[in-house]
Amino acid sequence: RPRVFSAMQPTADSLHLGNYLGALRQWVALQETHDAIYSVVDLHALTVAPDPQALRTRSRVTAAQYLAAGVDPERSVLFVQSHVAEHAELAWVLGCLTGFGEASRMTQFKDKSAKQGAEGTTVGLFTYPVLMAADILLYDTDVVPVGEDQRQHLELSRDLAQRLNARFGPLVTVPEAHIVKATAKIYDLAEPTAKMSKSGNPSGLIELLDDEKVVAKRIRSAVTDTETVVRFDPVHKPGVSNLLTIHSALSGVPVAELEAEFEGKMYGHLKVAVADVVVTALRPLRERVAELMADPAELDEILADGAARARVIARETLARVYDAVGLVPPA
Ligand code: TYM
Numbered sequence: 001r002p003r004v005f006s007a008m009q010p011t012a013d014s015l016h017l018g019n020y021l022g023a024l025r026q027w028v029a030l031q032e033t034h035d036a037i038y039s040v041v042d043l044h045a046l047t048v049a050p051d052p053q054a055l056r057t058r059s060r061v062t063a064a065q066y067l068a069a070g071v072d073p074e075r076s077v078l079f080v081q082s083h084v085a086e087h088a089e090l091a092w093v094l095g096c097l098t099g100f101g102e103a104s105r106m107t108q109f110k111d112k113s114a115k116q117g118a119e120g121t122t123v124g125l126f127t128y129p130v131l132m133a134a135d136i137l138l139y140d141t142d143v144v145p146v147g148e149d150q151r152q153h154l155e156l157s158r159d160l161a162q163r164l165n166a167r168f169g170p171l172v173t174v175p176e177a178h179i180v181k182a183t184a185k186i187y188d189l190a191e192p193t194a195k196m197s198k199s200g201n202p203s204g205l206i207e208l209l210d211d212e213k214v215v216a217k218r219i220r221s222a223v224t225d226t227e228t229v230v231r232f233d234p235v236h237k238p239g240v241s242n243l244l245t246i247h248s249a250l251s252g253v254p255v256a257e258l259e260a261e262f263e264g265k266m267y268g269h270l271k272v273a274v275a276d277v278v279v280t281a282l283r284p285l286r287e288r289v290a291e292l293m294a295d296p297a298e299l300d301e302i303l304a305d306g307a308a309r310a311r312v313i314a315r316e317t318l319a320r321v322y323d324a325v326g327l328v329p330p331a
Contacts, residue, residue: 002142004034004178007041007081007135010058011048011198014209015065017278018186018196021249022147026180028070030145036076037139037310038066043081043088044131047124060299061289065208067302068288079306081135086314090134091127093321094160097167098130102159107152133157137164138314140173148184149195151177168324172317183249189222192238209286212279219243219275220268230262230270240267247274250281 006027008019015024027038040062045055059080071078081087103109106129113121136144136157144154154177161174188194190204198205204222206215224239232255234241247270248255262270292299323329 001033001035003037003139003173004030004143004145005037005039005136005139005141005175006145007039007044007132008062009045010040010042010055010062011045011050012207013058013061014207015062016196016198016208017206017246018147020069020208021183021186021246022180023145024066024069024071025183025249026145026178027066027076030143030178031072031076034143036071037141037313038071038076038078039081039135039310040066040079041081041132041135044128047122047128049122060296061209061293063303064289064292064299065285067292067299068285073302073306077306077309078302079310080303083303083307084138084310084314086138086311086318087131087134090138090314090318090321091131093325094133094137094164095127095130097160097163098127098156102156103127103129106156108149129153129156130160133160136175137161137172138317139310140313140317141175142173143178144175145178145180147186147195148179151179164321168321171321171324182245186246187238187242189218189239189242192223192242206278208282209289212283215279215282216275219278220271222271222274224267228266230265230267231259232256240270243270243274247277250277 006023008015008023027036030036040059042055042059063078066078067073103126109126109128112125132153133156137160146154154175158174161172164171186196188196188200188204190201194200196205203218206218222239222243225237227237230240231237232241232244244255244258247253247258
């Protein structure tokens with residue numbers, strides 16, 4: 001079976017609807033046909049200088065959301081990145097193959113470092129995509145399900161895999177991005193031309209673990225436009241189109257049918273329907289997360305088992321790479 005690998009950063013108390021529709025849902029589907037490995041990338045989260053206690057809690061609650069969404073630990077490997085030391089080790093080797101200019105061109109780095117200024121920008125933020133490449137290449141990954149915002153990072157992973165192979169003989173699999181067009185970019189409800197993000201406008205965010213009333217209220221307050229026609233047109237009607245995308249992705253009703261259903265109706269009707277679909281979809285997920293968090297021992301056991309399984313693969317890849325680049329094997 002081809003291998004799938006993906007990961008999220010534990011940088012918030014809850015994942016949001018963009019994480020779920022853009023990535024997590026694809027992970028669950030892909031475990032049917034692929035050998036699946038999913039990680040909570042806590043080392044990546046250190047780039048935003050989190051509070052230590054918050055980081056620990058968020059790593060567990062992130063893993064709990066993977067499970068609650070349907071990642072099955074019997075079939076998929078689920079682990080915390082820092083439990084498998086090989087990620088940081090391979091990242092060093094890859095960093096030595098990454099051009100300074102190449103890393104400087106990463107748009108997420110440019111955006112974040114511009115916000116933080118030179119002094120507030122860490123080397124960790126700069127080398128973040130190299131660590132991401134290590135995550136992927138360690139497992140000879142074929143497919144990486146992510147949202148649109150990770151496309152450039154995936155390109156870098158591919159370039160590094162190809163470079164490693166060209167310089168040191170066939171060593172690692174060159175990964176492909178798996179980006180599902182319809183849900184590759186979920187937009188902020190309050191500012192529907194910006195992607196939904198944890199660092200965006202809180203009123204534009206739908207968190208998976210949010211209170212139902214908050215979720216419904218944010219959807220009712222979603223920014224639309226001054227027309228009155230429910231039509232999918234992302235360029236001219238980004239707010240309405242985003243609501244249609246969300247509804248369709250969760251209800252399974254094609255967008256064209258939704259357009260017909262809401263013909264001649266006010267935006268308020270669409271919003272009520274979207275809120276209903278979202279709240280209904282998230283309820284079981286939230287309940288399952290609460291159960292998992294009530295018994296952290298079970299969760300920790302799943303993560304320990306996942307790390308042990310991941311380590312077997314990671315160790316083998318790292319040994320191969322270390323040998324190929326000329327490091328002396330330990331006697
Ligand atoms: P992160 O933690 O920011 O986001 C997790 C996943 O959610 C997707 N996503 C979205 N999809 C659609 N619409 C949105 N508004 C939206 N916002 C976020 C992201 O594309 C991502 O798939 N660098 C990665 C984490 C990472 C990783 C990896 C991913 C580290 N190592 C290896 C894949 C493979 C990140 O910051 O994702």
